[in-house]
Amino acid sequence: MPNVLKIDKIEKYYGTRASLTKAINNISFEVERGEFVAIMGASGSGKTTLLNCISTIDKVTSGHIYVEGEDITKLKGNKLNKFRREQLGFIFQDFNLLDTLTAFENIALALTIQGVKPSEIEMKVNDVAKKLNIKDVLQKYPYQMSGGQKQRVASARAIITNPKLILADEPTGALDSKSAKMLLENFSYMNKELNATILMVTHDAFTASYASRVIFIKDGKLFNEIVRGDDSRKEFFDKIIDVVTLLGGDLNDVV
Numbered sequence: 001m002p003n004v005l006k007i008d009k010i011e012k013y014y015g016t017r018a019s020l021t022k023a024i025n026n027i028s029f030e031v032e033r034g035e036f037v038a039i040m041g042a043s044g045s046g047k048t049t050l051l052n053c054i055s056t057i058d059k060v061t062s063g064h065i066y067v068e069g070e071d072i073t074k075l076k077g078n079k080l081n082k083f084r085r086e087q088l089g090f091i092f093q094d095f096n097l098l099d100t101l102t103a104f105e106n107i108a109l110a111l112t113i114q115g116v117k118p119s120e121i122e123m124k125v126n127d128v129a130k131k132l133n134i135k136d137v138l139q140k141y142p143y144q145m146s147g148g149q150k151q152r153v154a155s156a157r158a159i160i161t162n163p164k165l166i167l168a169d170e171p172t173g174a175l176d177s178k179s180a181k182m183l184l185e186n187f188s189y190m191n192k193e194l195n196a197t198i199l200m201v202t203h204d205a206f207t208a209s210y211a212s213r214v215i216f217i218k219d220g221k222l223f224n225e226i227v228r229g230d231d232s233r234k235e236f237f238d239k240i241i242d243v244v245t246l247l248g249g250d251l252n253d254v255v
Contacts (some may be wrong), residue, residue, distance in 0.1 A: 004197045005031040010063030023049040025220035032255040036191040036198045038211035046220040049165045055167050089158030089166040093173040095150045097142045103153045104138040110161050126154045148179030172207050184210040209237035
């Protein structure tokens with residue numbers, strides 16, 4: 001399978017010469033189309049900085065990031081805005097829904113910005129809402145929804161434009177265990193049935209066990225990588241815990 005994402009020897013520094021912090025230290029990896037990859041690491045390991053660089057929220061100090069063969073580290077201005085709008089989908093821990101819009105309007109917003117016809121927007125929103133089991137909340141505002149419903153609406157918004165890559169930052173962090181499991185099952189559905197390519201940052205082994213591959217980061221460097229293959233989710237979870245133990249530090253930071 002061709003890769004959607006290629007990370008090529010990226011580094012990220014913060015601070016001044018007198019006080020320099022290397023948040024990312026020469027990281028390289030690839031994500032193939034249709035993969036569901038989790039990135040794990042303790043607090044301060046560099047995983048969120050990595051996601052911010054991939055999402056173009058932050059800039060790399062050196063190295064290159066390619067999405068569908070295009071070097072996104074060189075994009076600026078309107079080209080960068082177009083890339084974010086059309087190629088990436090975002091799912092945040094705090095949902096980032098607009099309070100003054102209904103679920104339908106939140107999901108439709110990206111299509112509206114792209115100039116899609118209203119009749120086509122309605123069809124697409126209803127279709128994705130049906131697939132993610134949120135048709136009953138489409139006319140509700142965020143304050144009328146549970147955390148799990150908000151996160152599924154956010155997932156629908158992320159996938160509605162058929163982006164090349166969906167980036168999820170601690171997507172279960174604000175959810176109770178039941179809502180988290182429901183969301184992760186939706187992620188699996190999006191990945192397997194809708195062929196969505198998902199890159200998810202998480203500190204939680206249970207959440208990571210839904211992915212097909214887990215990349216571990218320690219002190220800004222790649223530490224290890226495991227692939228689920230034919231393992232059951234429980235077997236994969238146990239393997240994740242084994243690597244987390246090797247990571248050391250405060251286990252509560254990563255489990």
